[in-house]
Amino acid sequence: MKQLRLDKYLSDMSVETRSRLKQMIRYGQVSVNGVPARKPEMKVTPGEDTVTVRGEEIVYREREYYMLYKPAGVVTAVTDRKEKTVMDLLPGVRRSDLSPVGRLDRDTEGLLLITNDGALSHRLLSPKHHVEKVYYAEIEGEVTEEDCLAFREGLDIGDETLTLPAKLEILPDGDEAAVKSAQADDAEDCEIRSAEPKSRVKVTVTEGRFHQIKRMFEARQKRVAYLKRLSMGSLVLDESLKKGEWRRLTPEETAALTGGGKE
Numbered sequence: 222m223k224q225l226r227l228d229k230y231l232s233d234m235s236v237e238t239r240s241r242l243k244q245m246i247r248y249g250q251v252s253v254n255g256v257p258a259r260k261p262e263m264k265v266t267p268g269e270d271t272v273t274v275r276g277e278e279i280v281y282r283e284r285e286y287y288m289l290y291k292p293a294g295v296v297t298a299v300t301d302r303k304e305k306t307v308m309d310l311l312p313g314v315r316r317s318d319l320s321p322v323g324r325l326d327r328d329t330e331g332l333l334l335i336t337n338d339g340a341l342s343h344r345l346l347s348p349k350h351h352v353e354k355v356y357y358a359e360i361e362g363e364v365t366e367e368d369c370l371a372f373r374e375g376l377d378i379g380d381e382t383l384t385l386p387a388k389l390e391i392l393p394d395g396d397e398a399a400v401k402s403a404q405a406d407d408a409e410d411c412e413i414r415s416a417e418p419k420s421r422v423k424v425t426v427t428e429g430r431f432h433q434i435k436r437m438f439e440a441r442q443k444r445v446a447y448l449k450r451l452s453m454g455s456l457v458l459d460e461s462l463k464k465g466e467w468r469r470l471t472p473e474e475t476a477a478l479t480g481g482g483k484e
Contacts, residue, residue, distance in 0.1 A: 222266065224265065225266075225281075226262050226264065227242075227246065227251065227258055227261055227263040230279075230281055231274065232315050234279050234282070235313055235315050246261050253265055253270055253271070255271070284337060285338075287314065287319070287335040287467050287470065288332065288334060288467060289333045289466075290332070290462040290463065291307055292330055294328070295327070296327050297323075297326075307335065308321075310465050318337040321334070322336060322341075322342045322346065323453075326448070330449045330450075332453055332456065334453060338479070341478060345453060345454055348427060348428040351385075353426070353454065354429065354450060355425050355452045356423070356449060356451060357448075357449045359421050359448075360419065361419060361446050364391050368389060368441050369389045369390070371440075372437065378437055384430070387437070388425040390423045391420055391421070419446070434448060
C-alpha cells in the first residue's frame, strides 16, 4: 500500500482531528516503530510500519464499511450547502474518501451503506448484477393483484426503457412482525393478504432509478406515503439501531457483501 502522511493515517482512523494530532505529535504522544514521531508530515506505510498513540497500536484499515439507519429529513450526499447530510450523522468518522452507496430520498428512511470501497459500490448499484434492494412501504389506496403483476412485468415510469421485473407483496398489517416476516419470505409470486384503503407492502427491486419506487406506484395511480429500505444484497438493517444511529459492519457482514474479501 502507498505511503501516507502520519497525521492523515491517524485522522482516517478517527483518532483525532488533524489539528489536534499535530499537537499530540509535537508532544511525543505518537510513535512509529517504537520511535517518537516529531513531524505530522512524516510518511508511514500501512501494514509495514507500527503506529502507536499513547502506547496503543493504531492499525490502518484501507477499506471501511458502515451501516447507517438513515432518518427522514436528511439528504443522501457527502456535502450540501443547505441541507443536513447523512455524513453529518457520522461525526466521529473523519476520513474524506467515504460516500454513501446509492441514494435514499430525503423523506425515505432505512438502511444506508457508507464505504470507500468503489468496486463494491459499483457492483451493488449496477443493474446487471441484479442485487436485490428490499423496501417496506405504506401506500395510499388499495394495492391489488393487478399491481403485483404489473410490477413483475415491468412498468413505464417515463424512462427510455421499462423497469426491470420487481416483486411486490402486500402485507397483512404494518407492525414490525409483518415487516420481519416480509424480509424472510422467499415466495416467488405476490400473495394478496389485505384489502385496506391504506396498503402496506414489501417491494424488491434490482435497480435504483431516480425516485423509482414512488414513480412505479404513480404509474399505477397510487402514492407512496412512507418508504423504508430494509436490506441491500446480503446486508440487513440492524434492528437495534435507532434512526440516525450507525455502526461499523461486522467481519461477517463485510465478508458476505464483498464475497469473502477482507477489510
